Amino acid sequence: MDFELTEEQRAIQNLACEFARNEIQPIAMSLDLASAKENFPWELVKKGSKLGLRTLTLPPEWGGIGADAITQLAVIDELAYVDVSCSKIFSKNWTACRYIIAGGTEEQKERFLPLIRDNDTYLLATPGTEPGAGADKDTGYYDAPPGEGIMTSAKRKGDRYVINGRKHFISHGPTASLYIFRVRTDPSAPVSKGVSYMVIPRDTPGVSIGAIHDKIGWRAYPQSEIILENVEVPVENLLGGKEGYLNPGVARGGRMIEVPAHQMAVARAALDAAVAYAGGRRQGGKIIIQHQSVAQDLAECYTLIEAGRALLWRAAWADTQKGADRALSRATHIFCTEASQKICLTTLRIFGGYGVMREMPIQKYLRDALTMGHGESTERVQKLALAKLMESRFKAGMPLLG
Ligand SMILES: Cc1cc2nc3c(=O)[nH]c(=O)nc-3n(C[C@H](O)[C@H](O)[C@H](O)COP(=O)(O)OP(=O)(O)OC[C@H]3O[C@@H](n4cnc5c(N)ncnc54)[C@H](O)[C@@H]3O)c2cc1C
Structure with a gap:
């Protein structure tokens, strides 16, 4: 087992260290003191994006470096040492991208990955939690039966899904351009079979942001409610093109x-x-x-x-x-x-x-x-x-x- 970083990993680690010291350090304490609604550092996102920090896990053919777990760890170790919120702002994007990279169809990759690649302020969120679905939204321990766990519903209507529900505590809820929602496609099945992933752009009619949560920590990394009222998306937005919980592939990387x-x-x-x-x-x-x-x-x-x-x-x-x-x-x-x-x-x-x-x-x-x-x-x-x-x-x- 060799924990020595490669030359490329060392270069990215150094870049993250400089970025943290020069760009994050000077603003970290003031971001922490500001109100949750006013303190999102968009300029920092743009600067980090230009350096590749927003899209670290995108494969090279999609403009990233396809950073593996060790590279991500080396970068987080530098960014989060200076400020956890600012580090999470970037790293959330790396893990959320993986849903499309590992779980998306080729058509979904062609449609969404360029949007992520080409816009310095394009962020992603993965809304799962609901007021009534916390630990039991996941399948690691629970497999919530019908009527429990995720209740945001996605009903098939011809070549579209109609989605209704309310999420809360969602990281990048108010700042993301693209959401990967967990929705109940089969209300008669437990979460493991009845919940699917739906890709929903923020500007889709019927999507709105509710309360922005005010927290004791992660002050600059925002969470919010997201409300879905008769949101219609084409069936092509069903992640992976099939209903049901994603395989563990997305947990990797x-x-x-x-x-x-x-x-x-x-x-x-x-x-x-x-x-x-x-x-x-x-x-x-x-x-x-x-x-x-x-x-x-x-x-x-x-x-x-x-x-x-x-x-x-x-x-x-x-x-x-x-x-x-x-x-x-x-x-x-x-x-x-x-x-x-x-x-x-x-x-x-x-x-x-x-x-x-x-x-x-x-x-x-x-x-x-x-x-x-x-x-x-x-x-x-x-x-x-x-x-x-x-x-x-x-x-x-x-x-x-x-
Ligand atoms: C800052 C922040 C960011 C977040 N970002 C996201 C996000 O991006 N996307 C998203 O989907 N969610 C997000 N969440 C939600 C987070 O995933 C949930 O808060 C978490 O899963 C717990 O759910 P809950 O808060 O409803 O607690 P509950 O599930 O209601 O649990 C309450 C308590 O009961 C305990 N408990 C539950 N089951 C058992 C059991 N069987 N035995 C013993 N104890 C148990 C829990 O440990 C906990 O202490 C975020 C939350 C926070 C605070």
Whole structure:
């Protein structure tokens, strides 16, 4: 197993590092303080897009570099170290593009990928969650029966689908140009068979944005409600051209390491800040890093970060070899989320009263780490899904560990 980056990966990592330092760092704290409705950094999106950061996972024939999981991890590690929101603004596009790249028909690729490629402000969203469908919108652990889970309906009418429903908590809801919606095409079937993916451009009549959510973290990365009222799209917008949940192909190509990569980057930022603070702040006649309990906290944080990063690189490496190992990816998600939240809280405490001052980045790290714990599925549901995978591996006589 070789974790050495290639020359091309190193070049992209350096580009991301410079972009983060020069373009994100100067605005990160002010974006965090602004209201959720006013703080979307369109200029940053345009600048990043010109450098290829918006379209990193598009295959070369569609104008990207087809970045694999390791390359994505290296870029997130740089961007999210400086600001998680700005990093997510770009990385959400990479994972959302994958639905069309891995799950779309040739006609859908021809129709949608050039739109993504050619417009510096073209962003994507993947609306699944609804007021009544949270963890049970997914099939990792649940397979919600008829009447539960996703209720946004898509009814076939000749050569069109008519869609009605309401989504909420949707990342890039108010900023995306293209949505990949999860809709119920068969209300008599469970989610695994009755839910399909529908590609719906934002400017389709009947699509509107409801409330924009005001959150404690990820302040510059917007989420909103999306309302669908008698929205009509041609049957050609059914992703993959067939009804039913997408195969795990779309989970590959980096999607499963996206959240833990952000968690570890923000934890690393928190630890760097805490070591610098503890190495300068004096109490009781010595710098506080020399007080045993502070030293032990910092050593524990360091250990958690190294362990989390080792898991992450291994999960990303596995993804590039044979497609994501779903059990390993879920374990990575769980570990990195819990570790990051613990590290961000421990390091905040090391700052004493300064830890809760709004002008200090350390409190932002904790808010971002907590928000991330809810942005995808929760780690509690990840644990249930992991145990389910373990059970099925055991029943199939497969080794538990990949
Ligand atoms: C910042 C942010 C960004 C988001 N972006 C998107 C997006 O782009 N697209 C999208 O579709 N969704 C998005 N979401 C929604 C997110 O996926 C959901 O919030 C998440 O899946 C949990 O759903 P819920 O909030 O309805 O909680 P619920 O599913 O109602 O869960 C509530 C609590 O119950 C627990 N729980 C649930 N089932 C069990 C069980 N069987 N055993 C034990 N505990 C259980 C959960 O862990 C949780 O603690 C986003 C959310 C946030 C906060």
